[in-house]
Amino acid sequence: MKLQQLRYLCAVVDHGFNVTAASQALFTSQPGISKQIRQLERELGVDILVRQGNRIVGLTEPGRELVLAAQRLLIDSQELHKIANSYSAADSGSLRVATTHLHARYPLIPVISAFSRKYPKVRLSLLQGPPAEIASHVGGGHADIGITTGPANTDPMLVMLPAYQIRRCLIAPPGHPLLGSRRLTLQAIAKYPLIVYDANFSSGWTVSQAFEKQRLTPNVVLSATDADVIKAYVASGLGVAILQSMAYDPAQDRGIRSVPVDHLIAPSMTHIVLRSGKYLTGYMFDFIEMFSKKWPPSLVRSALRRNLRDTRRAP
DSSP: OOHHHHHHHHHHHHTTTOHHHHHHHHTSOHHHHHHHHHHHHHHHTSOOEEEETTEEEEEOHHHHHHHHHHHHHHHHHHHHHHHHHHHHSTTEEEEEEEEOHHHHHTTHHHHHHHHHHHOTEEEEEEEEOOHHHHHHHHHTTSOSEEEEOOSOOOOTTEEEEEEEEEOEEEEEOTTOGGGGOSSOOHHHHTTSEEEEEOTTSHHHHHHHHHHHHTTOOOEEEEEESOHHHHHHHHHTTSOEEEEEGGGOOTTTOTTOEEEEOTTTSOOEEEEEEEETTOOOOHHHHHHHHHHOTTOOHHHHHHHHHHHHHHHHHOO
């Protein structure tokens, strides 16, 4: 078995079982990829790909498990180079953080500013998207660290470190009747046009579930993926919105006002997402601790070791 064979197999899967597209991405020949995958199947003694004539249409049952293992092996092989490089250039390299717009726009700004001052030679990049994409980026090795508020993780190779809770508030234009309510209710909010987060984001489905539990159907007039866009439309008078409290600044958001809604919607937990078995450089540990003082390097290492041990014991 060769890493090249595993690389070819994963490329075919990543390109929707299109061998031509995989060969172009890897700058090699289509027959060469097909030959190497056939050799891998003969060596392992099982069919990995489902074929119909000359077409590949999917994965066999053992193929699905083998591809997951192959992806992990390829990621681990990349880590060997990163370990060596980290010792030859301890204060330089790259850091890829997958996160949502909310975290990139608000809590990460001071963290990234401080990190860049301490590590000016580290090239930092942000991959923004919904929570499911963030977990996928970290699990697939496309990001070193994930920061997200989202549903429970289902990938056993990912470690979710709780960082802090996110609370929410109702925002509305100054003078709106809801701002003067003594005890705000979802029933009262449902009477007015509502601007919401897209359902792929934590605050989208969290708010939606709160109304569903009360058997209420709010008058949703707009959905968006960006807190600043939501605030702008609230200020324009289009409707009210339930927003993360960290995204509201009374000194800057002068066209809107807010009231807390902790009694209506429970706070959500923000997690730092890491992959078991991934090598973290010293500056990556530093970044994690800058983001959350609850997670110094010693505790992060313990959590990663514990998860890796539990994963290997799992049947």
